[in-house]
Amino acid sequence: MYDPTVARLTYRALLGRRRAAILFLLPGLLLVIAAAVRLLNGADDQTAADLLGGFALATMVPLIGVIAGTGAIGPEIDDGSIVYLLSKPVKRSTIITTKLIVAIAVTMAFSAVPTLIAGFILNGNGQQVAVAYMIAALVASIAYSALFLLLGTISRHAVVIGLVYALVWEALFGSLVAGARTLSVQQWALALAEKVTGEGLITSDVALPTATVLLVVVTLGATWFAGHKLRTLTLAGEE
Amino acid sequence: MSTLTIDHVSRWFGNVVAVNDVTMSIGPGVTGLLGPNGAGKSTLINMMGGFLDPSTGSVTLDGEPVWRNESVYRSVGVVPEREAMYDFLTGREFVVANAELQGLGAAEAQKALATVEMEYAQDRKIATYSKGMRQRVKMASALVHEPSVLLLDEPFNGMDPRQRMQLMELLRRMGAEGRTVLFSSHILEEVEQLASHIEVIVAGRHAASGDFRRIRRLMTDRPHRYLIRSSDDRALAAALIADPSTAGIEVDATEGGLRIQAVDFGRFTELLPKVARERGIRLLTVSPSDESLESVFSYLVAA
DSSP states (O other), X not given: OOOHHHHHHHHHHHHHSTTHHHHHHHHHHHHHHHHHHHHHHOOOHHHHHHHIIIIIIIIIHHHHHHHHHHXXXXXXXXXXXXXXXXXXXXXXXXXXXXXHHHHHHHHIXXXXXXXXXXXXXXXXXXXXXXXXXXXXXXXXXXHHHHHHHHHHHHOTTHHHHHHHIIIIIIIIIHHHOHHHHHTOHHHHHHHHHHHHSOTTTOOOSSOHHHHHHHHHHHHHHHHHHHHHHHHTOOOOOOO | OOOEEEXXXXXXXXXXXXXXXXXXXXXXXXXEEEOOTTSSHHHHHHHHTTSSOOSEEEEEETTEEOTTOGGGGGSEEEEOSOOOSOTTSXXXXXXXXXXXXXXXXXXXXXXXXXXXXXXXXXXXXXXXXXXXXXXXXHHHHHHTXXXXXEEESXXXXXXXXXXXXXXXXXXXXXXXXXXXXXXXXXXXXXXXXXXXEEEEXXXXXXXXXXXXXXXHHHHHSSXXXXXXXXXXXXXXXXXXXXXXXXXXXXXXXXXXXXXXXXXXXXXXXXXXXXXXXXXXXXXXXXXXXXXXHHHHHXXXXXX
């Protein structure tokens, strides 16, 4: 299920590309904003929850998920170098699960950890806000990674589609259309955060059992389908 | 000893037919897959390597299907034509990764790097490599598990003459060891120098098959066109047309010579100097006018 060589290649591909700069940029930005807010406004639970919910979970986590999820496989399929993985006696499902694990680990490291630190900067984890959002970011990292990894196996325009999903669907549509929120990774993650923190600070439109079921189904379904796509991936002939 | 069997294989992309009902069997030794650019060689090699499913027909390795069967890669090594290959790694890191994916380690990787004589640059990033160096590192990655089948797509592209000779020597050795080596090329001389057996693909069709002498003969037995200038064109024309090896002669006023179509290449090449000597005619120009590989190939398809 896990191949250390595939993992090593994926880590180096993810962190070695220019795109990786965004992985450092966004968390850096979050920490700067958090520090500025704390300095100007002092510690406030509601402000902390708003910033972590509005920027960290709604924008930063999905964007990092797009970079890590699509970046874990998309470029290799695009330039054809995936042939060196495919021409080995390694199960295609092992390649996918390994890449998923790497994408999840990178997304978690670059989103959940800075979210926790930002939470401590903002209000010293008052009302467990920092921990709640870190857990939400961890959970969302899993689902986003699986979704965007699948996207990377399906489309050459995975990054663009991923960005549209992350920004338009999760951020814009989700705030305008109530129904869209039920099908939003962000809301599922919030359902968990809601249980951790003090009452009223975080609210989700989705009940926890529904959110859990949807998270599991989406993650497993996307991973299975990505494995299927890779098994039947054809490399184009003469161009 | 392994045999790749291609049985009535066709492959189309949308409504473009890339490979059209090809049947062939590739056994131990070096086989050259010859054809002009765009003939479907890469498509065929991709199907042999299990990276593309045939639209119809089957590709099997010793009876095992190749498509969707990872286990065949224990005995198959692939050298793709495309350049992309984890440029952020060093050559050594790349070959070691390939070895690990085969369940092997650094020792085997080192041996493969030595085989292709890339040890001197193994610690440089692949991004800094020349085309020939990339080609050799690709070779090392394909050889690391000593496969019984080696598939190479246009391996000599971009190599300088010395590297080309080295790779030919290596492939020849592998063929002599009883491995099944298949490489594609659009250059007849390349194939002729290396392959004991040749398969010719033109416009997606299997045009010819055999040892290079047979293919050479097929290629030389086609009608040949020559432009000939001499001291007495009309007398030469009259003497040549009397022999069945000449099918047609045209007096080309603009070129100031004869356009001759010969049907029996061997006989014509003996006839021409003989006739000229007997009649006291001096030959000023004898130049073949359709020696391009494309015209040779198109003749083969029509045959």
